[in-house]
Amino acid sequence: MIGIENTSALANRAANKAALRRTRRVTGLSDRAIVWLFIAPTMLLLLAINIFPLIWAIRLSFTGLMANLPNPARFIGIDNYTDILTDEDVWEHFQATAHFVFSTIALQVLIGLGLALLINQKFRGHSFWTTVILLPMMLSPAVVGNFWTLLFQPQIGPFNYFIGFFTGAAPSSFTMIGSVDLAPWTIVMVNTWMWTPYVMLICLAGLRSIPDYIYEAAEVDRASALRQFWSITLPMVTPFLMLAVLFQAIQSFEMFDMVNLLTSGGPGSTTELVSITLKRAAFEKWETGYASALAVILFVTVFGAANVYVKVLNKVKQQ
Amino acid sequence: MTDAHAPRPFSESSPLLKWLAAVVVIAYATVSILPMLWIGATAFKSQSDAIAYPPKVLFTPTLEGFVDLFTVQTRQPHDFIAKLPPPSSWYEKLARDRDMVIAGPSRVVERFLNSLIIGFGSTILATFLGTLAAYGFSRFKVPLADDLLFFILSTRMMPPIAVAVPIYMMYRYLDLYDTRIGMILLYTAVNVSLAVWLLKGFIDEIPREYEEAALIDGYTRLQAFRKVVLPQAVTGIAATAIFCLIFSWNEYAFDLLLSNAQAQTMPPFIPFIIGEGGQNWPAVAAGTTLFLVPIVIFTIALRKHLLRGITFGAVRK
Numbered sequence: 001m002i003g004i005e006n007t008s009a010l011a012n013r014a015a016n017k018a019a020l021r022r023t024r025r026v027t028g029l030s031d032r033a034i035v036w037l038f039i040a041p042t043m044l045l046l047l048a049i050n051i052f053p054l055i056w057a058i059r060l061s062f063t064g065l066m067a068n069l070p071n072p073a074r075f076i077g078i079d080n081y082t083d084i085l086t087d088e089d090v091w092e093h094f095q096a097t098a099h100f101v102f103s104t105i106a107l108q109v110l111i112g113l114g115l116a117l118l119i120n121q122k123f124r125g126h127s128f129w130t131t132v133i134l135l136p137m138m139l140s141p142a143v144v145g146n147f148w149t150l151l152f153q154p155q156i157g158p159f160n161y162f163i164g165f166f167t168g169a170a171p172s173s174f175t176m177i178g179s180v181d182l183a184p185w186t187i188v189m190v191n192t193w194m195w196t197p198y199v200m201l202i203c204l205a206g207l208r209s210i211p212d213y214i215y216e217a218a219e220v221d222r223a224s225a226l227r228q229f230w231s232i233t234l235p236m237v238t239p240f241l242m243l244a245v246l247f248q249a250i251q252s253f254e255m256f257d258m259v260n261l262l263t264s265g266g267p268g269s270t271t272e273l274v275s276i277t278l279k280r281a282a283f284e285k286w287e288t289g290y291a292s293a294l295a296v297i298l299f300v301t302v303f304g305a306a307n308v309y310v311k312v313l314n315k316v317k318q319q
Numbered sequence: 320m321t322d323a324h325a326p327r328p329f330s331e332s333s334p335l336l337k338w339l340a341a342v343v344v345i346a347y348a349t350v351s352i353l354p355m356l357w358i359g360a361t362a363f364k365s366q367s368d369a370i371a372y373p374p375k376v377l378f379t380p381t382l383e384g385f386v387d388l389f390t391v392q393t394r395q396p397h398d399f400i401a402k403l404p405p406p407s408s409w410y411e412k413l414a415r416d417r418d419m420v421i422a423g424p425s426r427v428v429e430r431f432l433n434s435l436i437i438g439f440g441s442t443i444l445a446t447f448l449g450t451l452a453a454y455g456f457s458r459f460k461v462p463l464a465d466d467l468l469f470f471i472l473s474t475r476m477m478p479p480i481a482v483a484v485p486i487y488m489m490y491r492y493l494d495l496y497d498t499r500i501g502m503i504l505l506y507t508a509v510n511v512s513l514a515v516w517l518l519k520g521f522i523d524e525i526p527r528e529y530e531e532a533a534l535i536d537g538y539t540r541l542q543a544f545r546k547v548v549l550p551q552a553v554t555g556i557a558a559t560a561i562f563c564l565i566f567s568w569n570e571y572a573f574d575l576l577l578s579n580a581q582a583q584t585m586p587p588f589i590p591f592i593i594g595e596g597g598q599n600w601p602a603v604a605a606g607t608t609l610f611l612v613p614i615v616i617f618t619i620a621l622r623k624h625l626l627r628g629i630t631f632g633a634v635r636k
Contacts, residue, residue, distance in 0.1 A: 031459055034540050038455035042448045042471070042511050049508035050474040053485035060485065067488060115347060121332045123341035131622050132348040135355065137629070138618040139611060142571030142586040147358045147607050150600055158357055158374045171373075193351060198629060205626055205634050243633060254478040257571040261590055275480045282484045283576055295481035302476055 054299070061293035068286040080293035089269070090277065090294075097273045100188060100259075101252045105245055107192040112199030113241065117233075119200070120207045130204075137197045145261030148190050152176040177263050183271050187259050191252060199244045206240030207233070239317045246309055250302055274298060355611070361604035369600040383417070384601025386410045388427055388592065388609075392419040427588070427606060434584040434610075436499055437574075438567040441506035446560045448507070449514025450552070454544060456515070457522040458530075468516070472631060475512040479572040490577055497579045505573055510563040513631060517562065520632035521555025522548065558624040561617050568614065585610050 029037070061080055063073035084090050115133065119126050136144070151159045154172045164171035176186040210232065218228045256275035259265070265272035265280075278298065282291035332340070361369050363380040392414055400420065406412040414421050452471075456464055486505065487496070495501030525548060533543040549556075571586040578584070589610065592603045618625070626634050 029539070029541060031540060035455045035459045035461055038451035039461065039467070042452040042515060043467070045448065045504070045508050045511060046471065046474050049486065049505060050477065050482065053482045053489060054477070056485040056489070057482065067484070111347075115344060118340040118344050121337050121340035123337040123344075125341070126344070129341075129344050129348045131619060132352055133344070134622070134625060135615060135618055136351060138565060138614050139355075140569035140571065140586050140614070142569070143589055143607055143610060146590045147604070148354070150361065150603070151354055151357060155372055156370045156374060156600075158353075161374050193354075196351075201626055202630065202634055240634065243630065247630065250476055254480075256478075256480055257586075261571075275478060278478075278480045279483075279572075279576070282480070283487075288484060288488075291484050295478070295484060298478050299481050302478065303473070306476060 057292045057295050060289055061296050063289045065288040066286045067288040073289070076289070080290045081297070083290065084294055084297060090274075092269065093272050093274050093277045096184065096269075096271060097253060097255075099184060100191070100255065100271075100273060101249060103185075103188045104191045104195070104252050105248055107188065108196045108199045108248060109241065109245065111192070112196045112244070113203050113237070115196070115200045116203035116207055116237075119204060130201075134197045134201060136194045139194070141194065141258040142261050144190065144194055145258035148262055149177065152186065154178075178267055180267055180270050183263050183267060187255075187262060187271050190258060190262060191255070194258070195248055195251070198248065199241070202240050202244040203237055206237035209240075210236045235319075239313065242309075242313050242316060246306065246313065249309075250306060253302060254298075358604050358611075359608050361600055362608040364601050364604075366599065366601055369604070381413070382410070383413055384599075384605035386413050386421075387599055387602035388605045389425055390414070390421045391423050391425050393422050394418055395420050427592070430583055430585050430588040431609075433499065433582055434568060437502045437506060437582070437584055438564050440499070440503040441510060441567045442560050442563040444503065444507040445510035445514045445563045446518075446556060448511050449518050449559065450549075450556060452511075452515045453518035453522050454548065457519050458527070468519070471512045471515050475509065475631075479509075480576075483573060483576045486573075487577055496577060497581045499582045502574060502578060502582050502584075505577065506567045506570060509570075509573075510566055513566070513628075514559050514563060516631040517559045517627060518552070518555060520627065520635060521552055521559070524555075525551045558621060558628065561621050562628040565614060565617055568610075 060073065062075060062077060064076045064079070065071075065073040119130055151157050152175070154160050154175045159176065160171035160174065163169065164173075174182065176182050214232055214236075215228060218232060223231070254275055255273055256279065259271055259273055260276055260279070263271040265276045274294070275298075278291055278294050281287045281294060360376075360378075362384050363382070364375070364378050365381050365383055368375050368378045369384075390410070395418060397418055400415055400418060403415075403420070406415050411421055455461060456468060461467065490496040490501050493501075495504070529547050529551065530543045533547045534540070538546065568584075569586065570584070574582070574584045575587040578587075585606070589603065589606050592606050593599060621628065
């Protein structure tokens with residue numbers, strides 16, 4: 001069940017209980033002291049390792065600092081931002097990222113929802129096969145990217161051999177990683193292989209949350225199977241599906257590790273997603289100020305888009 | 320359903336539909352598991368079998384890949400090896416058969432050790448902090464609780480590469496760059512958001528009545544927390560810890576950018592397992608297999624809690 005909204009209700013309940021208790025003689029630490037003692041360490045850690053660096057990045061983004069040089073940071077205003085937003089290469093990387101995000105999510109939703117509907121038929125042994133299907137999403141994306149390079153080897157790799165076996169094409173006539181046309185789809189394919197189970201698992205939870213009596217009522221009304229799918233199953237699963245899409249959209253927009261090891265942005269810059277551009281600017285060209293500005297743009301994009309999306313999601317859930 | 324004549328409930332599908340669903344799902348599962356099985360098989364191939372064309376499905380298993388993974392070897396002339404005293408162990412023999420002499424252990428052991436130390440260190444710390452904070456949020460009125468919880472979640476949304484630049488500079492300044500303690504702190508900060516959200520869900524599910532009874536019996540809050548809440552939350556804490564451990568074990572970007580020789584873990588190291596004369600695929604596959612086996616085991620152990628873990632506790636059923 002989706003339980004994000006319950007927090008304030010629970011907090012109110014806790015408040016009432018706490019007020020009751022305060023009338024008794026309290027032994028040991030007061031409740032207020034316990035709250036701060038328990039929550040403060042987590043907050044301090046997050047402030048030190050997340051918020052402080054973020055604020056520092058915002059400050060650096062207005063400078064021309066290069067972290068590998070001893071020169072002090074020089075304030076250059078919004079030059080970094082105008083450089084990035086007018087750079088056609090950067091736009092190309094954003095386009096490559098958009099292609100990656102939209103294609104992989106479309107495939108994940110189609111295959112994931114399809115699999116969830118099939119598994120929900122509860123055939124014998126379905127829970128074993130569900131666990132098998134789930135395995136890829138728990139693996140390390142970096143290690144996945146690395147081992148797919150072996151599977152995609154044109155001569156010795158099994159992937160080309162299997163494709164060749166079924167299509168009759170010579171296995172060495174195409175390279176999944178080295179070809180400008182195929183590489184953008186290669187990263188989509190590997191990401192889809194890895195994360196379809198995620199969408200599937202969440203859809204399955206959605207399907208299982210639909211009470212039987214709704215279908216029973218539909219059956220009494222002689223609604224066709226297709227009709228039941230469109231007016232019961234799909235609307236009930238949509239909030240779950242949207243949640244899965246949110247998590248996956250953020251994740252694939254920030255994709256770095258798998259692609260960095262599979263294609264490292266190549267050939268040329270056909271699979272250079274913005275995270276890879278950012279890493280190159282920050283840790284290869286050492287343009288710290290420029291990279292910070294790009295980081296801020298990325299962060300604002302993710303955060304802004306996620307906020308709008310959550311508003312839509314809450315509207316859908318209310319219906 | 321064993322009795323074919325029993326009326327089937329509305330939620331049950333027809334046998335034909337079930338059979339079709341089973342075929343498609345099993346086909347998908349088989350295809351999706353093949354890449355992992357292939358890597359597992361490659362780990363036990365000899366180098367020539369690993370690069371054979373067409374790719375070999377049947378082969379004589381050997382431990383060469385694992386020996387190559389854990390040792391540094393040098394190639395020597397055949398007659399030089401013939402003059403050496405006989406090999407003292409099975410792995411030396413395996414190397415000598417290919418005209419190689421083992422010069423010493425490889426760096427893999429250190430990298431595995433780093434993965435273990437950083438993984439367990441950050442898991443223990445994140446679970447500890449997360450349990451305390453989750454209890455605080457679950458049982459007390461915290462000012463701005465919803466905002467604080469959203470803030471905790473939002474730290475996870477930050478692209479790792481975006482904060483890596485300032486963290487790199489901060490770590491350089493504090494001498495935390497390329498140290499295990501620095502990586503532990505960093506992974507703890509990333510994991511703690513997950514830990515708080517998951518554990519808050521688990522603790523919310525423990526009835527308050529137990530604690531209230533304990534308080535009436537004269538326990539202090541802390542005693543009630545230790546003796547009543549913690550034992551009830553053990554399953555949730557264990558599940559959370561495993562999720563944190565899997566994240567730390569799998570993490571790549573931060574470790575790639577913020578460590579070098581001292582604190583490097585397995586994921587950034589695996590691509591650099593290169594043998595003499597081109598990529599040594601059996602050794603790479605052996606390292607990958609050893610790295611992935613614990614995750615597969617944990618995933619199977621966690622399967623009842625997976626849904627909660629991957630959605631930060633938002634979907635619980």
